[in-house]
Amino acid sequence: MLIKEYRIPLPFRVEEYRIAQLYMIQKKSRQESKGAGSGVEILVNRPYENGPGGCGQYTHKIYHIGSHMPGWFRAISYKDSVNGRRESWNAYPYTRTRYTTPFIEKFSLDVETKYLPDAGHQENVFNLSPSEMKNRV
Numbered sequence: 686m687l688i689k690e691y692r693i694p695l696p697f698r699v700e701e702y703r704i705a706q707l708y709m710i711q712k713k714s715r716q717e718s719k720g721a722g723s724g725v726e727i728l729v730n731r732p733y734e735n736g737p738g739g740c741g742q743y744t745h746k747i748y749h750i751g752s753h754m755p756g757w758f759r760a761i762s763y764k765d766s767v768n769g770r771r772e773s774w775n776a777y778p779y780t781r782t783r784y785t786t787p788f789i790e791k792f793s794l795d796v797e798t799k800y801l802p803d804a805g806h807q808e809n810v811f812n813l814s815p816s817e818m819k820n821r822v
Contacts, residue, residue: 688820692805694804699801717748725747725749729743730744736774737774741779746771749767770786770787777800778799779800781796783795797811
């Protein structure tokens with residue numbers, strides 16, 4: 686397993702970022718939806734308790750990205766192979782997101798995010814074990 690850590694200082698407060706993030710997610714989802722078979726399809730959007738980060742909002746979405754692929758690629762691809770799936774557990778300021786594709790069953794990309802009110806100076810914010818810390822890039 687590969688562990689990468691990015692620290693991105695933002696020019697505004699954590700509370701302000703949350704509002705901006707929610708706005709941009711819905712705006713981009715709307716822009717990418719151009720009729721049937723395109724854009725973002727929301728399968729599940731519900732609150733959860735006692736999950737990753739505590740209480741939050743769980744979403745399961747399908748990203749229909751076929752319209753962004755070259756025509757020749759769509760012609761030789763299975764219908765589901767040009768779709769991406771995203772599950773997200775948003776307990777702001779902590780979020781866990783898993784990206785998968787039905788085309789490659791064993792592939793998944795898990796992203797854990799913490800929004801902290803500092804300039805990225807805190808160490809080991811995810812409480813990684815010593816062996817995980819050694820593998821961190």
